[in-house]
Amino acid sequence: MLLLIVLIITACEGFIDEELPKDMVSEEMTFNNERMAAAALTNIYTLMRNNGFLSGNRDGISYLLGCYADELEVRSQQESGYRHFFQGSVLSNNQSVKNLWNNTYSQIYAANNVVEGVIASTALSVEVKNQLLGEALAIRGLLHFYLTQTFGNIPYVKTTDYNVNRNMAKTDVGEVMKMVKEDLLKAEQLLIPLYPSGEKVRINRRVVQGFLARVNLYEKNWSAARAYAELVIDDALYDCDALDKVFLKGSKSAVWQFKTAVEGVNTLEGGAHIFIALPVPNARLHPVLLDEFDPGDQRKVQWVKQVGTDPQNTHAFKYRQRAATASTLEYSVIIRIEEMYLIVAEATAEQGDMETCSSSLDVLRSRAGLPRLDFTDRQSAVDAILKERRLELFAEFGHRFYDLKRMGRMNDLSIVKQNWQEHFRVLPLPENELLLNPNMLPQNFGY
Numbered sequence: 313m314l315l316l317i318v319l320i321i322t323a324c325e326g327f328i329d330e331e332l333p334k335d336m337v338s339e340e341m342t343f344n345n346e347r348m349a350a351a352a353l354t355n356i357y358t359l360m361r362n363n364g365f366l367s368g369n370r371d372g373i374s375y376l377l378g379c380y381a382d383e384l385e386v387r388s389q390q391e392s393g394y395r396h397f398f399q400g401s402v403l404s405n406n407q408s409v410k411n412l413w414n415n416t417y418s419q420i421y422a423a424n425n426v427v428e429g430v431i432a433s434t435a436l437s438v439e440v441k442n443q444l445l446g447e448a449l450a451i452r453g454l455l456h457f458y459l460t461q462t463f464g465n466i467p468y469v470k471t472t473d474y475n476v477n478r479n480m481a482k483t484d485v486g487e488v489m490k491m492v493k494e495d496l497l498k499a500e501q502l503l504i505p506l507y508p509s510g511e512k513v514r515i516n517r518r519v520v521q522g523f524l525a526r527v528n529l530y531e532k533n534w535s536a537a538r539a540y541a542e543l544v545i546d547d548a549l550y551d552c553d554a555l556d557k558v559f560l561k562g563s564k565s566a567v568w569q570f571k572t573a574v575e576g577v578n579t580l581e582g583g584a585h586i587f588i589a590l591p592v593p594n595a596r597l598h599p600v601l602l603d604e605f606d607p608g609d610q611r612k613v614q615w616v617k618q619v620g621t622d623p624q625n626t627h628a629f630k631y632r633q634r635a636a637t638a639s640t641l642e643y644s645v646i647i648r649i650e651e652m653y654l655i656v657a658e659a660t661a662e663q664g665d666m667e668t669c670s671s672s673l674d675v676l677r678s679r680a681g682l683p684r685l686d687f688t689d690r691q692s693a694v695d696a697i698l699k700e701r702r703l704e705l706f707a708e709f710g711h712r713f714y715d716l717k718r719m720g721r722m723n724d725l726s727i728v729k730q731n732w733q734e735h736f737r738v739l740p741l742p743e744n745e746l747l748l749n750p751n752m753l754p755q756n757f758g759y
Contacts, residue, residue, distance in 0.1 A: 453495030
């Protein structure tokens with residue numbers, strides 16, 4: 313009994329373990345009941361919505377990397393994780409870094425628990441097993457994608473076995489990305505295009521294909537990136553919605569959303585970004601971002617809101633509800649159809665298909681009230697796409713940071729970040745993880 317207690321306490325200390333609720337029933341019982349097995353899976357969505365990379369709060373990457381890059385300008389002088397991101401003073405003991413790491417590996421642990429439980433189950437139907445396994449594998453893959461794009465070399469965790477995980481060494485980025493694709497490809501085969509619920513709040517095949525489009529774009533696999541993006545675009549379930557409807561609960565643009573905790577509650581993003589009085593309490597949109605919008609761009613009209621008389625005191629207004637309403641109006645949009653058009657535009661520019669590139673980009677520009685751009689060379693097309701991605705996807709899941717990184721243009725940030733350094737392209741590994749597991753050494757260069 314003493315040995316068991318020691319093992320349980322120790323298991324909760326590492327980055328791959330999650331403390332189990334006191335009322336959790338046995339794993340065998342959970343995965344021999346379809347309703348309980350589905351609940352174990354859907355709980356991971358709650359974990360991702362509330363904490364970690366995909367959370368809309370100020371500890372998620374939409375806010376942190378918005379401050380780190382040139383999307384948000386922190387005005388508060390109070391010590392906070394996001395202020396250190398803005399200043400370029402992130403150290404290995406930064407609490408936001410630790411939270412990103414620990415919360416994400418806890419979510420991966422939960423996904424692995426579902427994978428193992430579903431595979432071992434003899435009571436679930438084939439359809440249910442495929443759905444749950446596909447969702448869990450997709451979650452595991454996409455979370456490792458964000459980890460490796462943010463921290464560099466990381467452990468790829470595929471088991472809940474503490475004895476295996478506690479001493480895991482890092483895997484290089486290329487191998488991590490290979491395993492990410494393996495998990496996503498397995499998920500693609502298991503899932504169907506229909507959502508398992510009436511809303512777009514769980515992962516289906518199209519969500520997986522959207523992430524595969526992004527992964528292949530990052531790896532410069534232009535043909536695969538284009539093919540996967542077009543699979544999503546061609547699905548009649550999705551369409552570029554009006555600018556004021558993109559982030560609503562019933563958005564046509566949304567491919568995957570997070571459902572709110574209870575009816576009447578709206579998104580964490582609204583509470584994080586919106587401010588209604590001056591001085592700016594946390595951060596405002598960066599002036600260099602505001603200067604990038606062309607005259608007449610309706611995205612600035614619809615998605616940027618000024619507070620007071622100073623035109624630089626603005627906040628992101630993609631999500632318009634910062635408090636509860638009679639019924640829930642907005643869900644967090646994790647992936648949307650507009651990104652697929654941007655992926656097709658970039659992939660075809662790299663392939664030399666300038667007509668498709670221009671047409672794909674025009675879908676977004678025409679909706680924003682801007683004229684079509686016709687390209688004759690790759691470089692002008694890629695530059696224009698980078699700008700369109702910046703204006704279309706600002707304050708959404710660190711797209712700006714990751715775009716500059718994958719395009720080799722991180723030093724563009726030195727224009728607005730006086731102390732910007734090359735090693736800022738990855739975050740430091742959390743100090744406590746290096747102490748717990750020496751196999752995680754060395755620390756990332758520069759930290």
